[in-house]
Amino acid sequence: MLKDISDWELVGYGGKSTLEKEELRSPNRIDYLIKYPREFDEGVSWEDLTELIAAKIGTLCGLEMMKVEMVIRKGKRGCLLRNFVKEHNAMMAEEGGSLLPSLVDGYHELLESPLKNIELIEYGFKFMEKFPYWSAMKSEFINLQLFDVLIGNQDRHPFNWFYIQE
Structure with a gap:
């Protein structure tokens, strides 16, 4: 019940x-x-x-x-x-909840990129390396992406990425 x-x-x-x-x-x-x-x-x-x-x-x-x-x-x-x-009194930058545009230059260019397949993935990771907290969150972020692949989650796109630092 x-x-x-x-x-x-x-x-x-x-x-x-x-x-x-x-x-x-x-x-x-x-x-x-x-x-x-x-x-x-x-x-x-x-x-x-x-x-x-x-x-x-x-x-x-x-x-x-x-x-x-x-x-x-x-x-x-x-x-x-x-x-x-x-x-967690988290800071939200814009509708959809993405903090990335407020913390890293070039976010909108990433979303509008004509790149595909491995080139887009490589560009995305180079972009993420510019994120101020990347070294602190890299392992957890990669684990979540691998987890999503294993369970078939297709909904962890950049508008659903959140990082809460307490």
């Missing part, structure tokens, strides 16, 4: 995303996001469940992952995630 969070306070809607999102506040005043699966003529996708599976597998592999829980809100299934931006 999934926990029903229908009575939680709606505080907003989660920016640009491929999935419908709501920003919620729990009765004990903790901020969360809920992601709902895409709806089709017949049923819904399992994208919300894959968030949970990825978080569990990543944790088993020793990676620091978001805390994810499957819930029901107003009759709809979704995955509930702690809002790490508010929880």
Whole structure:
């Protein structure tokens, strides 16, 4: 039986995303996001469940992952995630959450690059080396990319890269 969070306070809607999102506040005043699966003529996708599976597998592999829980809100299934931006008072640069444009020159050129395949990957890593925290995060970043390859995650694009330094 999934926990029903229908009575939680709606505080907003989660920016640009491929999935419908709501920003919620729990009765004990903790901020969360809920992601709902895409709806089709017949049923819904399992994208919300894959968030949970990825978080569990990543944790088993020793990676620091978001805390994810499957819930029901107003009759709809979704995955509930702690809002790490508010929880860690993280700085967000622009819609979509990317910090890279504010920290490294040339980010928009990377996004608009005509390069493909290995040339784009090499250019991307050269770009990342300019990031001020690269040496501190390099190992974890590469581990996350390898993890995504293993689980088939196609959603860790530059607008979903976050680095929280406490």
